[in-house]
Amino acid sequence: MHIFTTIKVNFITLILGMSVALVIGYAVGYYLRKLFTEYQIKEAEERRKKILLEAEQEAASKLKSGEIEAREKSLVMKADLEKEMKAERERLRGLENDLERKDRELKSESQKYLNREKELEEKGNRIADKEKEVEQQKLEYQNLVREELKKLEVIGSYTAEKAREEVKNKILGEAKMDAAREVKKIEENIKKTADEQACRLITMAVQRLASDHVAESTVSVVELPSDDIKGRIIGREGRNIRALEQATGIDLIIDDTPGAVVLSGFDPIRREVARRALEKLTLDGRIHPGRIEDVVNRCKKEVTQQIQEAGEQAILNVGIDNIHPEMVKLLGRLKYRTSYTQNVLEHVQEVAFVCGAIAGELGLNVALAKRSGLLHDIGKAIDHQTDGTHTQLGVDIAKRYNEHPFVINSIAAHHEDEEAESPYAVLVAAGDTVSASRPGARREMLETYIKRMTQLEEIGDSFKGVQKTFAIQAGREVRIIVMPSGASDEEASILARDVAKRIEKEVTYPGEIKITVVRETRFTEFAR
Structure with missing residues (x-):
């Protein structure tokens, strides 16, 4: 009984212990689970914050890169737009210049036509006055003839034929006197208009010379020791020639011309700097963008120094003083x-x-x-x-x-x-x-001279009936030989006028050109 009681007590204690252990285990498990859950929540919260932070950083980075990209695109678009606007302004400026030039030409042509119309009107009035004078003189001569015939018939000392001869001689003398008076009037009128005609001719000569002057005064030629140096002047992918053109502002023309490079530009100072720089570079042999920039800068300083010295020397040569330093440089x-x-x-x-x-x-x-x-x-x-x-x-x-x-x-x-x-x-x-x-002050390029002489002869040969044309006296006279059977004297005169008009229209020349048409027939025989 005692044993049973003991076992019973132990069993109850065991059950109670197990219950307590179970409760404690549950409580511990619940607490551990709560801690684990809180840890997971905390870890999830940290991950959430970390993800949000990374997302914000990524968003900020993308926003910044987008802003940079947008700014770059805007700058590119702005540069393109400015380039287009510049090109458009250049085009509009060119159109404006063309319109101004055409307007000037139209005004000039209009004034020319008005002057021509006025001259024709004046000539018509003079012709009408001359016709009236001729009719009046004709009537006076007829009356005079009748009166003289009556006088001679009354006198009876002359025959009718001799009387007519006397009257004719008298009329011829009076006509010669009238003609002499008219010639004198024409000479006086020519003297009055000589200055105006001279100015017109000088203006035409200056206009015709303008294009040749531009061609001759905007280029310089640099001699090269050999054609092999041309490739080094151009450089890899043209970088040397671009650097030289950019540094000097002068265009370099490299073609098949042996041993020469042409420098083209309107500014003579820049052409001189470019010429000196190119000569030094070809002599030295080291040609690259850095070297080009150094040489160009040195040449600019040399030219500036020579400009100053040339101005001072000119003042000393002339013998004057008190010139402003800036005018000396100019x-x-x-x-x-x-x-x-x-x-x-x-x-x-x-x-x-x-x-x-x-x-x-x-x-x-x-x-x-x-x-x-x-x-x-x-x-x-x-x-x-x-x-x-x-x-x-x-x-x-x-x-x-x-x-x-x-x-x-x-x-x-x-x-x-x-x-x-x-x-x-x-x-x-x-x-x-x-x-x-003065002789020799202003000269003409040989190429331009030969071209003009050839063009003059070609114009003369192009007309029908011309046997041969010769441009003589340095182009100041064109002598045309025509075949006698192909042109009469009147046609030869018209030919000279047509050749002159065509030369005025097509040829650029200084001063005036005399056109002489020669038409002659030669007969040859031998005495044996």
């Missing part, structure tokens, strides 16, 4: 400026010497005359960089540096753009003409 720039192949610095010095010599003979201020002559073309130093004629630019420069009013007027009036207000302006105009027109 004078030096004229060393690299040409006008119809005449060096402008040499030209202004010649004009200064001529003005000084004439002023000395006239008792004028020699220094002021030389100063006016030396500075009269100062505007040509910047006419490739600034809009306006060289006379306008020269006047602006002289006013800016407080030159004497007579010097300013000499600059403005030496091409008759303004009236001469002093004798110094007249001296400068005369000296300018003397220097420009």
Whole structure:
């Protein structure tokens, strides 16, 4: 019984222990599960925060890259738009220039037609007046003849035939006198209009020479030691030639011409810098963009120094002083400026010497005359960089540096753009003409000369009935030989006029060209 009781007690204790253990285990498990759950929640929360942080960072990065990409696209679009706008402005500027040129041409043609119409109207009025005078004189002559015949018949000392001869001689004498008076009137009229015709001819000559002048004064030729150097000047994929053109602002023309490179550009200073740089690079042999930039910079300094020295030397040669330093530099720039192949610095010095010599003979201020002559073309130093004629630019420069009013007027009036207000302006105009027109001052390229001579002969040979055409006296005369059987004297006269009109239309030439048509028949026989 005792044992049973003990077992029973132990069993109950066991059950109670197991229950307590179960409760404790449940509680521990619940607590552990709660801790684990909280840990998982905390870990999930951290992962969530980490994911959100990474997402925010990624979003910010993508937003930043998108902004950068958008900014780059906007910059590219802006550059393209600016490029298109620049091209459009250039196109519009070109159209505007074309319209202005056409407008000037139309105005010129309109004025020409108006002048021609006025001349024709005046000629028609003169012809009508002449016809009236002729009719009046005819009536007077008829009345005079009748009166003379009556007188002679009354007298009876002459036969009818002898009377007619006497009257005819008298009428012929009076007609000769009338013709002489008309010739004198025509000569006087020609003298009155000679100046106007001379100005018109000079204007036409200047216009015809303009295109040749542009071709001859915008290029320089650099001799090369060999044609192998051309490839090194161009460089890999053209990088050397692009670097040289960019550094100098001058176009390089490399073609099949043996041993030469052509430099093309309107600015003579830049052409000189490019010429010196290219000569030094070819002589040295090291040609690459870095070396090109260094050589070009050195050449710019050399040319600037030579410009200063040339201006100072010109002032010393002429013998004047008190020239503003900036005007000295502008004078030096004229060393690299040409006008119809005449060096402008040499030209202004010649004009200064001529003005000084004439002023000395006239008792004028020699220094002021030389100063006016030396500075009269100062505007040509910047006419490739600034809009306006060289006379306008020269006047602006002289006013800016407080030159004497007579010097300013000499600059403005030496091409008759303004009236001469002093004798110094007249001296400068005369000296300018003397220097420009002396033999050898302005010359023509051989290629242009040969082309013009050939063109003159081709024009003459193109007409029907022409046997041979000769351009002689350096192109100032065209002599055309026609076949006697192919053209009469009247047709030869018309041929000369047609050739002259065609030459005026197609050929560029200075001055005037004389056209002579020769039509002759030769008979040959031998005495044996």
